[in-house]
Amino acid sequence: AQTVTQSQPEMSVQEAETVTLSCTYDTSENNYYLFWYKQPPSRQMILVIRQEAYKQQNATENRFSVNFQKAAKSFSLKISDSQLGDTAMYFCAFTKAAGNKLTFGGGTRVLVKP
Amino acid sequence: NAGVTQTPKFRVLKTGQSMTLLCAQDMNHEYMYWYRQDPGMGLRLIHYSVGEGTTAKGEVPDGYNVSRLKKQNFLLGLESAAPSQTSVYFCASSYPAVALSYEQYFGPGTRLTVT
Numbered sequence: 001a002q003t004v005t006q007s008q009p010e011m012s013v014q015e016a017e018t019v020t021l022s023c024t025y026d027t028s029e030n031n032y033y034l035f036w037y038k039q040p041p042s043r044q045m046i047l048v049i050r051q052e053a054y055k056q057q058n059a060t061e062n063r064f065s066v067n068f069q070k071a072a073k074s075f076s077l078k079i080s081d082s083q084l085g086d087t088a089m090y091f092c093a094f095t096k097a098a099g100n101k102l103t104f105g106g107g108t109r110v111l112v113k114p
Numbered sequence: 115n116a117g118v119t120q121t122p123k124f125r126v127l128k129t130g131q132s133m134t135l136l137c138a139q140d141m142n143h144e145y146m147y148w149y150r151q152d153p154g155m156g157l158r159l160i161h162y163s164v165g166e167g168t169t170a171k172g173e174v175p176d177g178y179n180v181s182r183l184k185k186q187n188f189l190l191g192l193e194s195a196a197p198s199q200t201s202v203y204f205c206a207s208s209y210p211a212v213a214l215s216y217e218q219y220f221g222p223g224t225r226l227t228v229t
Contacts, residue, residue, distance in 0.1 A: 004156075033216050045157075045204065045220035091156050095216050100145055100164075100208060101172065102218060104156030 002027045004094050006105035013082045014113050020067075021077045021108045023092030029053075031097040034068070034075045039107075040088040048090070051075065082112045115140050118221035120205050126227045127195045135190040135224050137205030145208045146188040147172075147218065148180060150201040157204060163188055195228045202226070 003026045013019040025034070036048040051059045051068050059066050063083075067076045079086055092105040121136045137146065144165050149157035149172075159172030163182040177199060179191045188207075192199060202225050206218040 009154075035217075043202065043223045045206075047217055050217065093156075097216070100216050101147070101159055101162060102149075102157070102206075104158070106154070106156050 002029075002094050002096070002103045004092050004103050004105035006092055006108050008108045009106075010109040010111070012111040012113055013079075015084060016081055018078060018080050019082055019110060021079075021090055021092075021110070023075045023077070023105055025073050025075065025092070025094050025105075027073070027094065027096075029096050033095050033097065034066075035093040035095075035102070036064070036066070036075075036077045037091045037093060037104075038086075038088045039091065040085075045091075049077070079110070084112050084114060086110060087112045117141065118205055118207055118219050120203075120221040120224050122224060123222065124225050126229065127192075128229055129196060131195050132191070132193050133195065133226075134192075135203055135205075135226075137188045137190070137207075137221060138186055139188075139205075139207040139219070140186060141207060141209065141219065142185070143207035143209040143219070144185075145218075146182065147206045147208075148178070148188065148190045149204045149206065150174065150199075151204060151223075152201050160190065160203075195226075197228045200226060200228045 032053045034051045038046045049061045063080045089107045093102045118139045147162040148160040161180040166185040205221040208218045
């Protein structure tokens with residue numbers, strides 16, 4: 001079974017600065033997908049960024065980027081130029097290519113301070 | 115498109131009561147899922163469906179039943195509610211063939227309290 005671990009329960013960052021969230025996972029699969037989801041106080045789950053395991057290039061979406069280290073089974077999220085609207089819970093998630101069921105980490109609460 | 119909708123948004127039940135949560139999606143997605151989220155935790159998969167008429171157990175299926183009679187709807191039932199089922203329930207859907215992205219689209223959640 002796959003497991004996803006987020007070791008930072010909570011992080012705070014000043015507005016306009018950068019914060020990095022860590023995520024490690026355990027799997028015997030070679031082909032899989034990794035995601036970061038954002039959950040603001042509204043509870044809505046919003047996809048932030050995705051990474052295909054077969055791609056060596058790290059994914060980037062505007063101010064969000066990942067550092068994917070396949071051998072180390074690590075998938076960190078960097079938020080650059082943090083904005084107040086980035087305040088939320090962030091969840092790392094994993095799915096096998098064929099299974100399509102998501103396994104979530106426990107989440108990291110990010111607080112952006114003005 | 116409304117995306118994924120859930121009914122109701124909030125519900126309070128007494129122990130032993132039953133209820134059904136309805137999830138609907140208008141994106142013609144094949145796959146649908148039910149997750150629960152407990153305080154301070156990530157989402158855990160309860161049941162899922164890979165197509166109309168099919169369902170399968172997820173990580174935490176005990177105490178729940180599901181049905182997928184129509185492609186666009188996925189129902190989650192609690193036959194005899196227990197306080198341990200107090201949680202926020204999320205429905206999601208996906209269409210694996212689209213760009214092979216495996217992205218799941220989530221509903222807004224249902225907050226259920228069992229007293």
